[in-house]
Amino acid sequence: MRPMLATPGDLRTGPPAGPAWVHEIKWDGIRLLADAADSRLRLLTRSGRDIAVALPELHGLAQVCDDVLLDGEAVAMVAGRPSFSHVVDRVHTASAVAASRLARTRPVTYMVFDLLRLDGMDLTGLPWSARRAALEDLLEGVPGVQPSPVFDDGRQLLAATADQRLEGVVSKRRASPYRAGVRSTDWLKFPHRGRVSVVIGGWRPQTGTVGRLGAVHVGVPVDDGAGRPLRDDTGALRLDYRGRVGAGLAGRAGEQLQALLVGAPTAPYPFTADIPRPEAAGSTWLEPQVVIDVATLEVTSDGRLRQPSYQGVRTDLTPEDLLEQT
Structure with missing residues (x-):
């Protein structure tokens, strides 16, 4: 499965307002689908490459349940801020021994923002709000993994992420399904550049x-x-x-x-x-x-x-x- 993609939003008007929308931080990380089945974990980049060997600190995802597919970003924090160069270094690690060492000295966090499959059931046709509720219940206590925070006020979040020099904001329709491989206007991105x-x-x-x-x-x-x-x-x-x-x-x-x-x-x-x-x-x-x-x-x-x-x-x-x- 290919991930759903966001359409660029208009920074002049900013994120949409109102109860139909929810807003997330746009993390400066590497997009990954986490596919866990039969106690085996695959961490798939947008090109489909499995980099699970590079991120052993996320292998607890294989024990979440018998079958699950998640969408999120691997983020490396340096001095309290995401560092794109650090996470790129991590995902290019091919040696299990080197990856284990880096997991201790330069760990990543998997910021999860969607739940696409659970115990064999395809959830992509459900509204975002239903997928999100199931996601929060599922991931409690998993090491190195957390649901990406959500906010009601996108414009306030855009200002806050600018102040904190974060990458930006993604706004999502609460009623939207997950459209794999599609760049949809149900998701709008507002990066700071x-x-x-x-x-x-x-x-x-x-x-x-x-x-x-x-x-x-x-x-x-x-x-x-x-x-x-x-x-x-x-x-x-x-x-x-x-x-x-x-x-x-x-x-x-x-x-x-x-x-x-x-x-x-x-x-x-x-x-x-x-x-x-x-x-x-x-x-x-x-x-x-x-x-x-x-x-x-x-x-x-x-x-x-x-x-x-x-x-x-x-x-x-x-x-x-x-x-x-x-």
Whole structure:
């Protein structure tokens, strides 16, 4: 089964109000389906990979009952806040011995927000409120596991999560069924994103098209050690790679940006480090001239933008101006 997905909500209006809706914290973790049957536990990522070996502290889920399927997020807390990089490190652990050690020093908590199957019964057609009531009764006292808290006032929760620098809010219709694999408007997500400026160093076409903008490769200038942007022997600006931005490029916004990029001079590869061949495939490299703003959840420890979304062109900035923000 694939998890149900939330549709982006409108941050200008905020989470919906009224008794038909309930609101949860959007945890900065890894989405997992926990499938326990016959005393065997599988922890399934969105791609379907079983990572149960990496999270032994959650193996108590196998003893909850004879058969259960849960939906939730594995969250790693650091200094009282979820750390995405820490939980990513955990789920990529393939050694049972290393996982056991990390479970003691860097444990995760499974924040559960839905109950999809119980003792062979498919519960996905029931309203959220009924599934939630059964979930709370089921998980009491399970180590490393807790139901994700729910709140009646979504706008107040959105403000509180912003103050606490949490990822955001998910709002859910109390009457909604669980629609596996569907991105539904019965669930609305309101993430808090920072905004950063980056330079476009290349672009690649949309998959299955010829010449239609699918994503842009972005980076930031590199300090040459003397407070100036690093350049190569030809004088071309060099960039530290920050990732690929595809979200936000649909429709007119993408068409306008593509028209701008078509007029930009092509150039040799502008980034200081190689990027994976699948990411580079089919790309056109450009002179680093165009500055854009992107919204992003965070900049990871290796300098990548997490879930970046295109916001617009910054005609008031030059690439050299960005040296101050790196």
